Amino acid sequence: MSFIVDLSIYAIKHGRAHRVLPSLIIAQGILESASGTSELAMNANNLFGIKSGSGWSGDIYTKQTAEHNTDGTVYYIDADFQKYPTIEGCVIDLVYKYVNGTGWEAHNRYAAVLNQTDYKKATAAVKAAGYATDVNYPAKLNELIEQYELTKYDKEVDYVVKIALDAGHGINTAGKRTPDGEREWSLNNKVLLACAAKLNKYQDVQILRLDDSTGNTDVSLTTRTNKANAWKADALVSIHHNAFDGKWGSHGGVETLVQEITASKASKDIAAIIQPRIVFAMGLRNRGVKTDNLHMLRESSMPAILTEGGFMDSTTDIGALRSDAKLKAQGEAIADGLAVYFKLKLKVAGTPVPPKEDEELKFSSPALKKETETSLVSRAHRQIIVAAAVKSGAHASWTDKLGNNTLTDADVLGLAVKYTVTVNK
Template identity: 75%
Template sequence: MVKIALDAGHGINTAGKRTPDGEREWAFNSKVLLACTAKLNKYQDVQILRLDDPTGNTDVPLATRTNKANAWKADALVSIHHNALAGKWGSHGGVETLVQEITASKASKDIAAIIQPRIVQEMGLRDRGVKPKNNHMTRVSNMPAILTEGGFMDSTTDIPALRSDAKLKAQGEAIADGLAEYFKLKLKVAGTPAPPKEDGELKFSSPTVRKAYEKLLESKATQEIVINGGIKAGAFGELWRSKWENKELEPDDIVGLAVLFATKK
């Protein structure tokens, strides 16, 4: 199993992280991250952990992000960003990928070398190359880590690409495919059925138990208890929070977690 930590840099209201017209960097970053997550989920044997606030409302401290990735023992970390020069429109521009200066691992450099040209191609922007730079996300992470800059928000050349949802989606998929190349991931086989449950469905000891199960599935209160009282509060661990953030929770997961939550009380 390959564990990938993804990070949409900054938050919606982080000062200075916006275009001259007021568009927020986090909004660009998050679209790329979501596309990357969706594409990674098409590969076998991958787990994904999102390090930033998926709503963007909180600019999660950098130490919190890297602590989370380190504790999870991620195999790689990608921090997704978009650049700016002076906050004024100009003709500068281009894509670059950053690795930690001096101490970057060979794995970090190799991943960056695979992903950088893929982003350049999909965004259709100038190639500024892979660059060494000192920053927290690559310095403090225990795993191979890179920071992508998918174009300049204050560039008259780059901004049309950043405003294109299709381009941002392609950028996210480029990152995912680059990671898949490095880790030699295989795509899931289309149409492969999930392993069947016994006799094709869950077994219940009685009609009363079945009705109780179905009632839990339909209950909004159950979902609120699991999500607000359990997942968001950290009662079930980072894996379940990641599955919820990536919209991967199944109905059976909700019911199971509700029962687990009740037994913890």
């Protein structure tokens, strides 16, 4: 049973995201890998007998394999199979095959596998697409799905997004205060409470707080990340406010940090979605998404960001930091950004507004939309980002892409994140 439980985690994560039934993925895994005990599963983490195609650049595992003629008779061939570092990689590959097709046909022969709610239709579609030569393949999968009650993994109802929230420091932590003695934790706490309140307006969200909610104890960073890791949070947001040298000055602005070098794509995506929202909520300068080596980002095993919602020693920013309305808006901006990333639905009575599938960034106001477009679309901004990225080691071909207008918004964000370029400088 533990094989099914282990596999179900990845089948749910990647299957649901791409509208492939987890029950189908798990049944295929059980059948094709003899519940994880097959030679291919043990030596190559290949649960589905995925053969190596021309597009495969990873490791290869060669093995003799049985094939079936259409009349059911068996013959043997030597075949190359894809070797994966983890089982999850194999699940991703199977799901991508269904989503994208074979890669050598214009038409996706697996299209009918997607968006099914009836597992019998899904297993029939897999066979119809020519996935397996065994004529009894769908019947065998259906039997496994029924025997192990795998349809329970198809239900959306038990899917909960777990968000770990962290107000940086404690109320008495030395140094973490404005030149006038106002405490950073108090600012962080107000943002956290507003963020949690807004998150609770969405369906299927659980929140875990990592700091001491009274502020009296500055909980150690190790305790904080251990707590988030043990809880298996889906994302971690550590909320902070910046300081330059503790003396009033005209510096200022909002930035969001991800771990240098090792940040996951999810961390960068979440940062890219949340950063402009905080900028707009606070009405402060946009310092962009940056990288650093920080405990909360490095030692957490889920996508993690650290927000700096303005400078506590900035004469420009302090007005916004002293405004409870702006801190509330900042917390809600973080919650709304998470909602966009995790595709959360608001708990609304009455007629729900159907979500737009292709709308990656949902803007809460026309002004925010304009702000983000200015960062991304403005040619001047793009030139600054590309020039700085190339100067710090990005390939020179990015300049060509800028020149011939093939640079996408994702490219620009990627360059900005990777090379720690300040968007508005």
